[in-house]
Amino acid sequence: MQFPSELLESAVNAFSRLPGIGRKTALRLVLHLLKQEASDVKAFSEAIARARTDIRFCRHCHNISDTDTCAICSNPSRRPDIVCVVENIRDVIAIESTQQFNGRYHVLGGVISPLDGIGPEQLRIETLLQRIHTEGIEEIVFALSPTIQGDTTIYYIQKQLAGTHLRITTIARGIAFGGELEYADELTLARSLQNRMPVDAYVMR
Amino acid sequence: MQFPSELLESAVNAFSRLPGIGRKTALRLVLHLLKQEASDVKAFSEAIARARTDIRFCRHCHNISDTDTCAICSNPSRRPDIVCVVENIRDVIAIESTQQFNGRYHVLGGVISPLDGIGPEQLRIETLLQRIHTEGIEEIVFALSPTIQGDTTIYYIQKQLAGTHLRITTIARGIAFGGELEYADELTLARSLQNRMPVDAYVMR
Incomplete structure (x- = not known):
């Protein structure tokens, strides 16, 4: 040009x-x-x-923030005992938009992916472990992508937490609302059969 | 969000x-x-x-410029007697990229489109007519979009130029290079048959 x-x-x-x-x-x-x-x-x-x-990152959860501690970590009406572990800031925004989560977050900054040169040291796993010891956290909810890398990251962190009293969960995986059964991939369909749930839990409340 | x-x-x-x-x-x-x-x-x-x-517009041709007179209008190796009339600055950039035109430009700033409230007064037609009288222009090449609005604009300007010695041309319309004949629209195909050209003009020089 x-x-x-x-x-x-x-x-x-x-x-x-x-x-x-x-x-x-x-x-x-x-x-x-x-x-x-x-x-x-x-x-x-x-x-x-x-x-x-001027944008800073929260020194507790590594979320984007205008101040040293982000608006979520400093909000007294949010539960300090449940922490949702996400890959990046976009995931925080996506979950906040659902208005269904009232705990705090921990932004890892990625997932373990040896092929891309990302090991556990590159992620903010150390600060997550510190928070668990100091903040009275009782439940960790993993909200990572349903990929090999995401699963590896969950497995790695879970191993680090062995012996603690923590409840460790992950967001539900299955057929998406509005999804056509016939187009679902086999793994998702097979897992959603294995992990079938009572109908009263399925109805949106 | x-x-x-x-x-x-x-x-x-x-x-x-x-x-x-x-x-x-x-x-x-x-x-x-x-x-x-x-x-x-x-x-x-x-x-x-x-x-x-800091970006200015050339006071002769209304092209984007860093100075009062743009680099094209002030270039002595470009022919002052042939002016290509285009709709906007993107068209100037597109034609310059072909390196096939060695004259000057005139940027109208749009085409006549009564439905969008654009009449001849909204376009830089007046300054084009002034240039024709003062700059020794001998040929006007219209390079407007092949639409009703583009054709209306050509027709309007042509009427204003009635009685002058000017050569008035328009860029060729026909089947694009690499275009499949069977997918060409009927009007383009019909016109390209009417305006068929000698084979020696067709070969790229």
Whole structure:
């Protein structure tokens, strides 16, 4: 692409470095911004810059936060004795959006994946173990992806917790609501038969 | 979506106001930026802000420019007597990328579209007519979209130019290179038969 302006080119280059945004999309976005009010574009640019400089991570659960301790960890109406272990911040946002979980979180920052060079040391497992010893946690709910890596991570952490009084659970796996039985994969279907549940637990409350 | 941080939320809101970017994509982009070097994110944010404040439009052809007169209009090796009329800046970039046009441009800023409230007054037709009288232009090449609106715009400008000595042309329309004949629409196929061309003009030089 030949650009008539260096300023345009550097703005397009900036956008096209983002994941999933090619040069044509980047150009469309920059030309869109050029048509907006100068104050709106200033606000856009400042929101991005401030997010990078000012966002912190909660020192308890490693969730994104504006303060040292995140709004969830510092909320006295949330149960301190149940902790949901997730892979990343997007999972926290997804679970919070369901409004069905009233405990705290622990963000691992990934799952064990030797092929990608991610071992237990790269994850925030040590701080999870510390929290279990100091925060009076009674239940750990794993909400990790149903993959080999996710299962390996659960297995590893579970081994570290051997001998504690903790209740260790994982979110239910089975046929999704609205899912067609005939399109479900065999493993999911087989497991959902093995782990069949009483009908009264199935009805949404 | 429930956000654990207001800074995160305002950055996601900023991105999701861009065309074609939903809230989930915006979140993915912001989380990506949070993982980058602070200096890279600063450069990103500044490139956007500078593009909006410092980019100008060429006072001759209305193309995007870093200066009062764009690099194309001020280039002495480009022919001043042939002007390609396009709808927007993206079209200039597309034509420049072919490296097949050595004249100047005129960016209309749209095409006549009464249903969208765009009449001839909303477009930069007046300055095109002025240029024709002052710049010694001898040929106008229309490179507009092959739509009713594009054709209406060509027809309107052509009427304004009645009585001048100008050569008025339009880019060729027909079956695209690599296009399958059987999937071409009837109008394109019919027109490309009517406007059939000698084989020696067809061969790419």
